[in-house]
Amino acid sequence: MSATAGPGGLFRQATTTSGEILGLVNESVIQFKGVPYGAPTGGKRRYQAPARPAPWRGVRECFGYGPICPQVPTSIANPYGRLIQFDMVAAEGGISEDCLNLNIWTCGLRDGRKRPVIVSIHGGAFSIASGNARIYDGARLAQSGDVVVVTLSHRLASFGYLNLLDLDGTSEIPVAANSGLADLVLGLQWVRENIENFGGDPERVVIWGQSGGGWKVSALLALPAARGLFSRAVVQSGSLTRFQERDAAAAVAAGFVATLGLAPRNLAKLRTLPWPVLLEAQTKVGAQAFMPFLDGEFITQHAFDPAAPAASANVPLIVSTTRDDAGLFFNDFALDEAGLMGLLRQQFGERANDIRALYREHEHAASPFLLRARIITDAGFRRFAYMQAERKAQQGAAPVYVYQWNWPSPAYEGKFGAAHAIDVAAGFGNARDAILGGGCEPGRSLSHALSSMLIHFASTGEPGPVAGVAWAPYASAQRNCLLIDDPVILAKDPDHEIRAFWERQPSPISVLG
Known part of the structure; x- marks a missing residue:
């Protein structure tokens, strides 16, 4: 650790399960941005379940936001989009399929304290935005309440919710359903395994989402895979009760594949096409058509229909x-x-x-x-x-x-x-x-x-x-x-x-x- 990484310096070094990272200090708040919680998801990893990041040697600088999932920003002609600055969604971090990263704001590193942890899951339906958006900056919240704040980016729209399970020929390219939600589960697992190194308490984690983030929190409340990864939840303006039916998701996928000019016999090309080509097709189909669906394994029942999910029965909710x-x-x-x-x-x-x-x-x-x-x-x-x-x-x-x-x-x-x-x-x-x-x-x-x-x-x-x-x-x-x-x-x-x-x-x- 360099002299500037010690107490009173401009930088702080922290340990994660994948390697050492270096963050910046602003007043009392230590900020780590663009921290990988998952491996790259493009190419051969496209449409696969998320994997842990490969360990790295040395100290990784985490001074700026990481890339966000490919998407089309909100139109600059949209007054509401400009109000919340979603028209600037890719201004920091850039765009890439390598988007499984998170940001952390904390006032202490392994200082003997266990602070509550607030994990914010961004809005934008299941199709746009990221944990980098300016509205989610966690510095003030971390400083005022001495809590650890985490924001996550993850796969969206066709990159995270394309139903290839029901298209003929997919045996050539084994796929995972609902990988966008699986990304969030992996991110919460990362928090559980690492947050103590950032002064946080893994037993006091609240997941908080608004709009599309509220839908994602509602979904996580119903997922057996997410059980035990959080202890409270907040849903703002995004109460999701039902997932998309599998046949409806299959119809969306068929339209997407047809737009790309592919057929069941050559679906393997989905792994080799550049992501801008996929984004063009996704835009033609309609990005909001892609959303979590009942795949029968990862998602087996609706979120809050006909009743609240048993998986999160003991989790207080706002x-x-x-x-x-x-x-x-x-x-x-x-x-x-x-x-x-x-x-x-x-x-x-x-x-x-x-x-x-x-x-x-x-x-x-x-x-x-x-x-x-x-x-x-x-x-x-x-x-x-x-x-x-x-x-x-x-x-x-x-x-x-x-x-x-x-x-x-x-x-x-x-x-x-x-x-x-x-x-x-x-x-x-x-x-x-x-x-x-x-x-x-x-x-x-x-x-x-x-x-x-x-x-x-x-x-x-x-x-x-x-x-x-x-x-x-x-x-x-x-x-x-x-x-x-x-x-x-x-x-x-x-x-x-x-x-x-x-x-x-x-x-x-x-x-x-």
Whole structure:
């Protein structure tokens, strides 16, 4: 170890199961970025189960983010994408199939302390983004709560969820199903085996995901392979109850293979094609068509349907939404009442008038854009969240807590409302992010309240009070829900008429794209 790697220097050296790594120090936070937790996944390793990285000699410098899975960034013309900076997703680290890497922020290395560990699993459905995205920077969270923060990148879309099990000729290229989720399991195994070297406690690991990250956390809660790798979980705006059926995944795979001009007799070429060619075909098919499916071995049953999974029965859970989650799907900020009614009639038919009347009774001043966002949020995001919470509560083995973020983002003159992912920035303590108002009040205080809750939950398995407000578990009788606004309050079955209305409808609106 060099002099600068010792206490008080600019660098710190740590030991992993694959070799020594060197990280940078920023104030009290030691940062290791681009740490391999898995072997390369391209070429002959494409569509295979993840493997541990090969050991290296010497000290590996981990100063910058590693590559992310091949993907198409969010359009620079998309206001919401620019708000959360997903249009810059490949700005640091580059793009490569060699994407099984993670990032660590900690305030101590093997110093005799065992800090709670917060593992953030990124959003972007199952198709885009990475643990490198700026919204997931863990420095502030690690420093403010003296916790170890980890973010993961993994395989996405066709690189992680291509169902080749049911295509003739695949015996030439043995494949693994759902390798994107298998990557996350391997990453959590890496955390269990290595995190003590970074001052963390492998017995106190919380997995936390928002949007697509919430889907992944929901999936991990149901996976036997992930049992015991974490002790608490947080699902923000991403309550997944069912996986894709195997035949539907096979149809997507058939379309992908046909787009590449391949047939069952020459599927082995899937291992030799350059990844940009695969990405082009994936884009034509639709990246969001690729998602975890019931393969019968790695995934054997649905996540939270018809009941909460037994694999995570003893894991405390937090489930949440934001009031205006679905606004990420829309850009028609100038929508008027007539246009709103036209859209509601297209989607809901004869129920449109009743829906508008119900919402205008509760939302007198909301713009037509935000009213539409709240309607779709309640019909999809929120209905799935309540469904997940209900089934977890009915299981009766570990508590589930529910919150709804209602404070509107000041960004873009407030037109996104309580925007999708606003509570991600808050949870990380990144109050300077635009979505939280760039450091304004009460954005700073609400960010402090949510990140403090997350730290308490990671430490004890209970969220504790939030901004001084006691938070009781969710149960069918009370339906306790913490409303995060200025001020924070605990409500029993908030907006119960709206909740009950959507529960009477035949099926939720899918948020899986």
